[in-house]
Amino acid sequence: MIELGAGSRAAAVRAVAAVLGDGLMLEAALEAAAAAPADRAFAQALAFGAMRFGHRLRRVAVQLLPRPWDDQKPVVQALLLVGLYQLEYADTPPHAAVSATVAAARLVGAVGAVGMVNACLRRYQREREALLAGADETQAGRWSHPDWFVEQLMREWPDYWERILEANNAHPPLTLRARRGRISRDSLAAEFAEAGIATHAVSFASDALDLAVPTDVRALAAFVAGRCSVQDAAAQLAAPLLAAAPGMRVLDACAAPGGKTGHLLETVPGLGQLVAVDIDAQRAQRIRDNLARLGLAADVRVGDAADPRVIGDVLYDRILLDAPCSGTGVIRRHPDIKWLRRPRELPGLAARQHDLLNALWRRLKPGGRLLYATCSVLRAENTAVVKQFLADTGDAVDVTESASLALPGLPPRPELRGPGLMLLPGYAGTDGFYYACLERRST
Ligand SMILES: C[S@@+](CC[C@H](N)C(=O)[O-])C[C@H]1O[C@@H](n2cnc3c(N)ncnc32)[C@H](O)[C@@H]1O
Structure with missing residues (x-):
């Protein structure tokens, strides 16, 4: 029997491994990972989260691993990132995070790594604070970005680099553009308000509307009917x-x-x-x-x-x-x-x-x-x-x-x-x- 939740973890791991190992873009990798429909949203959340916080989690993982990070196969790196992401950043109960990730290791064919992944995730639970402190000693770990990028931003944006890095790690808003000629921004906001969806008009972009809680646009009648598009205000x-x-x-x-x-x-x-x-x-x-x-x-x-x-x-x-x-x-x-x-x-x-x-x-x-x-x-x-x-x-x-x-x-x-x-x-x-x-x- 397949462990509950292993399918979504396995899809996330396949996608992250394809980014790390084959240089695929994450969205394409997620499509190729072909999660079952019921697993798709969670697999996507896990894969995005593991990529977003992966540079920090990688610095945690190197403290847990018996051999260097670069010696690990991409699928093993991905298992560790997805597992650690759940333990540190997601709402998943820790025991479920560990057991479903270990089960996912079997599903993705990393049978030889099952014991090691299990041991790393369990040790993280015991030694979390010290491991995070170790990761945060490096710029890449502290900001969860590659070293070269942190250094480049420090040089180019000495007054802004920390804000940029923090914003890069935050969840983006879903910003829509009212389709002029079909609907005004105010009417679009009113349509959402009627459906119980709160929005916020962006002052300097006259068609832009931020949704307070991001949602799947394909489920929005206004999107399906071509009354709005998804587009960042910038x-x-x-x-x-x-x-x-x-x-x-x-x-x-x-x-x-x-x-x-x-x-x-x-x-x-x-x-x-x-x-x-x-x-x-x-x-x-x-x-x-x-x-x-x-x-x-x-x-x-x-x-x-x-x-x-x-x-x-x-x-x-x-x-x-x-x-x-x-x-x-x-x-x-x-x-x-x-x-x-x-x-x-x-x-x-x-x-x-x-x-x-x-x-x-x-x-x-x-x-x-x-x-x-x-x-x-x-x-x-x-x-x-x-x-x-x-x-x-x-x-x-x-x-x-x-x-x-x-x-x-x-x-x-x-x-x-x-x-x-x-x-x-x-x-x-x-x-x-x-x-x-x-x-x-x-x-
Ligand atoms: C930043 S994206 C454009 C986004 C688009 N303007 C929008 O708002 O949806 C850059 C695009 O340039 C295309 N591209 C790259 N080199 C090009 C070239 N020499 N001629 C035409 N398109 C090119 C890429 O395929 C890519 O779709």
């Missing part, structure tokens, strides 16, 4: 900063899954043309699906946004470049980023961002505006890219300061010492986002 600032107007030709250069494409179309119903490009065909299909749910349409194309054969030999009035980036601003929503990103990837990402920015600039009309955006908190991908671009590009002007007047209520922002606008995690309740509004001088 991401909802792209449309007002781009300031498109009816009749304009707009390019959304890195568009999938289409969150900002949808908002652009909702905000300016009479756009002349909206071309939404993504290099990934599967992700581009998600743009179409998301727009269909909202009753919107764009010219969706698959390919490299820097390629004139994809975006055409035309000039655009507005270009949104939501560049591929490290994702270090959205760690609270994607804790697997703590495990998947490596500092050695940063120069490559910055070079890609720089290349895309330069290529797209050539497709911007004189007098037009390009909005450069990332969900990164790192200077190499933000101010450094834009600073270099401004130095190299005679007809580019940074107009972020005046453009952000379109965002009344925005809290005072951190000192950037460079062009653009930065929203840091832990600062305005949003994800970390960087925007630079660049206009092409008409000569």
Whole structure:
């Protein structure tokens, strides 16, 4: 007989092991882990929690293990993280956490590790305080982030790094965007209030509504009927900063899954043309699906946004470049980023961002505006890219300061010492986002 609760633990362990061992993203890994429908929500909570607090728990585990962490198979590492997560952070009764995790070890084929996992989890129960104190002696353990990232934040954000790290470890709010043209934010809030769901309007993002208690959106009638989308409030600032107007030709250069494409179309119903490009065909299909749910349409194309054969030999009035980036601003929503990103990837990402920015600039009309955006908190991908671009590009002007007047209520922002606008995690309740509004001088 299978131990009660072992199935959800086993699915969480498989997913975490796939992140640690194969570099899979957690959401994809959870899908591949194929939990039984009844186990899915708990497996997801366990896997996300183990990833979120895993750097601390790993420092606990190394004190318990007879051999180094790196010598353990990913599935054993995952069993320890999922087991310790339950004991320290979840509401699971300790005996259930231990016995179901040990049973999960058998289900995932780690029979040889059963005794060791059992012994580690039991010893943790006995020696918890000393083990946590040991873990907290390291920065990675204290903040539950990789060492390189803690150190980089300390250097780049000496006044904010602790707040950023704390916010990254907190559960994110579920933020919705009222679908303009179908419903106002106030009416959407009233609809939720009637259903007993408390919401809070975000002052500086005019369509954004935070749900007090996050819920499964697929169960919300307003979501199913296309009266709202899920989108962090920081991401909802792209449309007002781009300031498109009816009749304009707009390019959304890195568009999938289409969150900002949808908002652009909702905000300016009479756009002349909206071309939404993504290099990934599967992700581009998600743009179409998301727009269909909202009753919107764009010219969706698959390919490299820097390629004139994809975006055409035309000039655009507005270009949104939501560049591929490290994702270090959205760690609270994607804790697997703590495990998947490596500092050695940063120069490559910055070079890609720089290349895309330069290529797209050539497709911007004189007098037009390009909005450069990332969900990164790192200077190499933000101010450094834009600073270099401004130095190299005679007809580019940074107009972020005046453009952000379109965002009344925005809290005072951190000192950037460079062009653009930065929203840091832990600062305005949003994800970390960087925007630079660049206009092409008409000569
Ligand atoms: C940050 S995501 C975009 C999020 C999207 N703007 C939204 O709001 O939903 C970056 C996207 O850029 C795409 N991408 C990366 N390199 C690209 C390129 N050279 N051309 C077009 N798309 C690219 C990725 O596939 C990814 O979907």
